[in-house]
Amino acid sequence: MIDVLALIFTIIMGSAMLGSMIGVGGGFIIVPLLSIFAGFSVKEAVALSLLSIVANSLSATIVYVRERLVNFKLGLLLETSTMLGAVAGANLLLLINEFLLEIIFGLVLIYASYRMIKGASLKEPKELVLSVKKKLYGVSASFLAGLSSGMLGIGGGLLKMPILVLLLSTPTRIAIGTSVFMISITTVTGAYIHFSNKLINFYYGAVAVIGAYLGAQIGSRLSLKVETIQLKRIFGFVLLFFSVIMILRGCGVPI
């Protein structure tokens, strides 16, 4: 049992470090690693992942709030449309070919990763300026992001970060802080539902939460020291990796 606990701690802490640094939860890393190396079923891995992301995102948000890097109003606005989109998406799942959707989204995310990597060296906006038009774009894009989450079960941060940075021209660090704030609201219901359905092993969960908290503390503080160019590039490559996986899954490769 100790070796499984140590493995869970390491995986979760590492994912939390990376995730909190670039504004994602890290579920797309945690779930496959737990399945492959710790022998978890996908359901168990997802449940543990969601639980750890609650701790991870809360821990990171505390750091970013202190540094005034969270735009709460924008976060809540986008979160509302994402949640509505996700509920709609989950209900539309039966009507849509999910494999085709994965390929389409994978291609969209490849383009987003290209923009993030290529545009990493461009001058950052000093502050966030939101016109009504930009708010509408943001709300619409978040609704679509939520729709895809509901249909494909993909994560919040990976979709929200490109919306914040590329569409709304949010300074990268504020985008990261706002994204983790949104994730902390999004994941708690999922984690609670899995907890009440007894899909979370209490001992594994405790170790996961501790690892997530520590990893997020390290990752968020590291994020403040790393240059924004590097943050954008790291996120861009992570997004590229994830989008390739989505396309492969869409083509029927069992990943």
Add this chain to the structure above:
Amino acid sequence: MNLIKYAYKYIVKSLLLASISILILGLVIYGLGYNDLCINVLELGYWILFVTPLIPVLTLFIESLYKKDMEMMLTISIILVALIINIYFIGFSYLPFSG
């Protein structure tokens, strides 16, 4: 009034640390062999963790009431209703791979 900053600095931070401390205590109790007690302690730790993310949402709602910010009030109301519907009526996670 910047309630949210203080909410994170004092309440959210304290609750999160309390949750983690209780989870660590639970693991120690497990190590000592008191399995029944350990489960109860761990469950308490989890409950505190689940309640914590609601604190900022409620704080922002109170702040929006004070500032008479209708947009924010409406946004938060929709989120709270969606959370309740999700948990009690739908009962599934729409973001199983949330990341």
